Amino acid sequence: MKAPLIVVGLVLALGPFALTSQSLVNFAMLTVVSAFLGQCWNIAGGFGGLTSFGHTIFFGTGAYTAAILQTRWGLNPWLALPAALVTGSLVGAAIGAAAFRAGLRGSYFALVTLAFAEVFRVLSNSLDFTRGGLGINIPLGMGAGNFQFADRRSTYAVALAFLVLATAAAAWLKRARFGARLAALRENEDAAAALGVNLVRTKTIALALSGGLTALGGVLYAQTYLYVDPAISFGVERSVEMLLVAMIGGAGTVWGPILGAIVLHIIADVSRSWIDTPGFAPMLYGVVLLVIIGLLPRGIIGIWERWRA
Amino acid sequence: MAEIYAAALINGLLIGGVYALVALGLTLIYGVLHIVNFAHGSLLMVAMFAAWLMAEKAGVHPYAALPVVALAMFALGWLLYRYVIGRVSRGEDRAILLATLGVAVVLDNVFLTLFGGDTRQIESDLTFAVIEAGPLLLSVPKVIAFAVSLLLAGALWAFMALTDTGRAIRAVAKEPEGARLMGIRPERIFALAYGIGIGCLGAAGCLLLPSFFVSPHVGNVFVLVAFTIVVLGGMGSFPGAVVGGLLIGVTESLGGLWLGESLGPIGISLVFIAVLLFRPTGLFGAAR
Numbered sequence: 137m138k139a140p141l142i143v144v145g146l147v148l149a150l151g152p153f154a155l156t157s158q159s160l161v162n163f164a165m166l167t168v169v170s171a172f173l174g175q176c177w178n179i180a181g182g183f184g185g186l187t188s189f190g191h192t193i194f195f196g197t198g199a200y201t202a203a204i205l206q207t208r209w210g211l212n213p214w215l216a217l218p219a220a221l222v223t224g225s226l227v228g229a230a231i232g233a234a235a236f237r238a239g240l241r242g243s244y245f246a247l248v249t250l251a252f253a254e255v256f257r258v259l260s261n262s263l264d265f266t267r268g269g270l271g272i273n274i275p276l277g278m279g280a281g282n283f284q285f286a287d288r289r290s291t292y293a294v295a296l297a298f299l300v301l302a303t304a305a306a307a308w309l310k311r312a313r314f315g316a317r318l319a320a321l322r323e324n325e326d327a328a329a330a331l332g333v334n335l336v337r338t339k340t341i342a343l344a345l346s347g348g349l350t351a352l353g354g355v356l357y358a359q360t361y362l363y364v365d366p367a368i369s370f371g372v373e374r375s376v377e378m379l380l381v382a383m384i385g386g387a388g389t390v391w392g393p394i395l396g397a398i399v400l401h402i403i404a405d406v407s408r409s410w411i412d413t414p415g416f417a418p419m420l421y422g423v424v425l426l427v428i429i430g431l432l433p434r435g436i437i438g439i440w441e442r443w444r445a
Numbered sequence: 446m447a448e449i450y451a452a453a454l455i456n457g458l459l460i461g462g463v464y465a466l467v468a469l470g471l472t473l474i475y476g477v478l479h480i481v482n483f484a485h486g487s488l489l490m491v492a493m494f495a496a497w498l499m500a501e502k503a504g505v506h507p508y509a510a511l512p513v514v515a516l517a518m519f520a521l522g523w524l525l526y527r528y529v530i531g532r533v534s535r536g537e538d539r540a541i542l543l544a545t546l547g548v549a550v551v552l553d554n555v556f557l558t559l560f561g562g563d564t565r566q567i568e569s570d571l572t573f574a575v576i577e578a579g580p581l582l583l584s585v586p587k588v589i590a591f592a593v594s595l596l597l598a599g600a601l602w603a604f605m606a607l608t609d610t611g612r613a614i615r616a617v618a619k620e621p622e623g624a625r626l627m628g629i630r631p632e633r634i635f636a637l638a639y640g641i642g643i644g645c646l647g648a649a650g651c652l653l654l655p656s657f658f659v660s661p662h663v664g665n666v667f668v669l670v671a672f673t674i675v676v677l678g679g680m681g682s683f684p685g686a687v688v689g690g691l692l693i694g695v696t697e698s699l700g701g702l703w704l705g706e707s708l709g710p711i712g713i714s715l716v717f718i719a720v721l722l723f724r725p726t727g728l729f730g731a732a733r
Contacts, residue, residue, distance in 0.1 A: 187542065189483075189546075235721075235722070238721065238722040238723070239725070240721060240725070242538050242539065242542070243481035243538065243542045244721060244725070246481075246483075246542060247481070247672055247676075247721070248718060248721050248722075250669065251669060251717045251718050252714075252718065254711075255711060255715065255718070258707070258708060258711040258714065259708075259711065262705075262707040262708040268707065269707065372665055376546070376550060379543075379546075380550075383543060413557070413558045413561075414557055414561075414562065415553070415554035415556070415557025415558035415661065416554070418554040418557075419550070419551055419555055419557075421550060422549075422550030422551035422554060423547075423551055425543065425546070425550065426529065426544060426547040426548070426551070429547065430532065430533035430534075430544075
């Protein structure tokens, strides 16, 4: 069973390097970025059951980390990757520690993350440090040494590396003791706590891990589009997309978010050829989400699981 | 100086009245169904669009359209619960939350597809009308919205307290199994309560429109406000929703005055986070 999966994976992963069509490369890049962000959400939301409605907090933190390191302190943008890993995890740890200590879970956790995202949006929109609503332009300086790629295939390669990293983290969660503790908390908090699982610490670490990885996506965004602003960084749409990718593919599974991202981006591309308005594709996403929750609570990957069983 | 504060305070209270009506619907849905209705903001957006369409296409003033829009929203809410949310979620907490999120995503984007992302307002002779109250100028649509909202809140309270249907709703909220044994069908009551909660939004949409703009994204603005009020007042508490609505209206208004237009909105999110972290039962809520 593993061999065909690896072959399919390799074709999907390496195929775009052979492509010359810009639109196909772009499609592949956006899909891989989406799969990566969905996988990051999945680490907290799927494996840990921490249904976040504000995951863009970490994405935006990473994007601003990259922009500020370069424009204020003149550092090389590659340094933004370790820096964003740190800032993203710290924000995750802080929000996690506050929320889980207060005993927030389920819908309440979802709402508090939404509120934190709004706090971040308002702050980045108001502070001089982040240049307020103007956003931050990153000076143009194409070159691999400067983490700016003229060729989207290079961006794709970086995104793919991130996706591999996040998927490795998900696969690790599936096997490691830490993942087992997390799953125990997700399935039955009281029972897990009675067995000696440290609730606050376990969940906080999961959110910090997810936050650090998500922040890498923000760095890649900043280096690709060379501009960050409060709405791009902390708008609710990105949080929802991350959740949709994971939920539709299959939350709490290793391959679900990748499948989810492929399905959503095919829907987006096909629907754009029918009706090309900004809301049409997201509307279909919402419909797919409702269908999935109703019929396939384990996500699209559940079809595969059921077929194998 | 004192006059500026007095004006901000009064304005906050006036808008807080409508917030209270929005929050009443949300707290009713939470209290009876024990679900977090994430689609609340988006359904308010639908109500505001309905009021806007009535005004623009049929020339009906939002106040005249209020009963029709409220009834239509009641029907929409009833249908949504009966055929989408109730059916899709099978009673699981996370599934219900995600189902209401799915409904919000669909609604927001249906309106974005149909109407584009522009903000819309209605032209009405009332929009800029003011009453002079001593040194203060009160916006007429806001005064009307405040008065009608509190009137409707009172009517809803009377309905819940005095009618058989209201009693049945409260019975199901407390003890669905016990209510079933008394011959009440909880599933019907759930759809009814969801419909009433959304019907409140129909009224609120009509009251807001003369002084507010509407766009497909406006739900995102209101959803956090509505949840803040409900959490502050105590999930499921009627007096909590009214007091919370007024407090949040004032918070928003004073926040804008002290912190400026850009930083002002942070007040609501901070209140929300602080209540969730430090006093999750809110002002009037029973201990969880």
